[in-house]
Amino acid sequence: MPEPIVFALEVAAADAPEPAGGWEATVRRVGPDEPIVLGTDLAATRGDGVFETLGVLDGYPQAVDAHFWRLANSAELLELPAPNLEQWRVAMKIAGAALPTDRQGGIKLVLSRGIEGANRPTGWLIATVADDDFSNRTEGWKVVTLDRGYRHDLSEHAPWLLPGAKTLSYAVNMATLREAARRGADNAIYVSSDGYVMEAPQSSVLLRRGNTLVTPKTDIGILPGTTQLSAFALAQQWGFDTEDRLVTVDELRDSDGVWLLSSVKLASPITEVDGHPIAVDREFSDRLNAGLLARRE
């Protein structure tokens, strides 16, 4: 698999005018072994920043507006200076153009608070060719449910815990994936301490119940899923109803299909929850992945 390609960004303020050389002049492709982050950068010492990962199909970054909205929203939740989305858009295009057009891939946007006390954010992008094994889209995944520790109504009263922000502080998400693997599963679904389905460490949860597609509502402290939004838009075109609401663990097991959705892996049908086989809807999986793959923006 080719090495990821990193692009350093001279992060501009949201209201900064485009420089004489264009935003292109603020983006620099760096060598594979070239460090670009200072040892004192708060991304590296505190996980203090935000990120997004966009899928890239045939050279087209996907769901750009949804990702950019979420990047700006995460920055606001962390009280970071607002990102200059015009600049990030140019940088993203440059990163996307570095990927082979015949492969699926992803672009990660990283926005850090920068050096402590300097009040100057830092940022960079990482373009990656995806592993060609997309068997998750057809074979699906076994998942386990794991406690997220938080009540479902946390975000109403504890914004300092950063519910809904996609921060660089993902050590817990990574540990959760290791726990899932230890239990013989491919992924995990977080459940609130009072029993509601939340999200997976790197993806959103989607259920089908008859003619209705359901996803956990985001005000329970989870991320708004960019691929989930695309899936709902497709499903509405196909005549499905869609609902954002509280979802119980029992509903996971009783559904006509459950999927994890993410930007690069797309839709992964769930075949087992906590060791119990659940209904698998291969037809809808295929239709959904085809629809997601047909997007060009």
Place this chain on the structure above:
Amino acid sequence: MPEPIVFALEVAAADAPEPAGGWEATVRRVGPDEPIVLGTDLAATRGDGVFETLGVLDGYPQAVDAHFWRLANSAELLELPAPNLEQWRVAMKIAGAALPTDRQGGIKLVLSRGIEGANRPTGWLIATVADDDFSNRTEGWKVVTLDRGYRHDLSEHAPWLLPGAKTLSYAVNMATLREAARRGADNAIYVSSDGYVMEAPQSSVLLRRGNTLVTPKTDIGILPGTTQLSAFALAQQWGFDTEDRLVTVDELRDSDGVWLLSSVKLASPITEVDGHPIAVDREFSDRLNAGLLARRE
């Protein structure tokens, strides 16, 4: 204030023999503007690593064994390769020697999971001269209590949430300090969702009740405090009893003194909790800080 000084470390395996040039040869002082972290390092993209910050007095790093134990423990909780403590000890001494001996300071040790998939940890150290304003030790701090969202018995059943590990994923800790400032306070004390005192975002909580010093027991998912351990050792020498146990918020307000303890700031007496003045024990504060400042290891 002088700039922090960064030292890059070629991280060795725990069982690696000392190289021919000594461990010294694996430590390199880097320039103030020299990046040392790759854009793909998991410290910078996932907060996926661990750290320690040691206080330095007259050139002597403090509570080294406690910090090294915790570094190794955090690494184990994150399933990182065990750190080579002999190497880190040499690196720490080199970093400490770069600080002026007539100033108080700190050394941060950062151990990252490294590059995704490479299975090779990365690491560095940051030596910093402390701000000379230690008024926190005499004037004290106002604090607010803020919900940590987790029940006090979390660590028994959800180790994947990494209770007790000092990870690089500190975005929430930083957001909590901003919330405290917004409320006109100097710091925050986390309370579990079921009402028990936990810790502060960067320090431990200590209470005096008569002749007994109390700290919240660590099995409620908080860090074992290295300065708290030193404080208990001193207090035992002075004839106090010490207890690790569950502590309620009411007890905070009814104590004969409350302190936040950390490696560089040392003991900060708390003067107010959630806007209510509490008993301040200046005599014990002074004695405790004098005792902590007299340590030479």
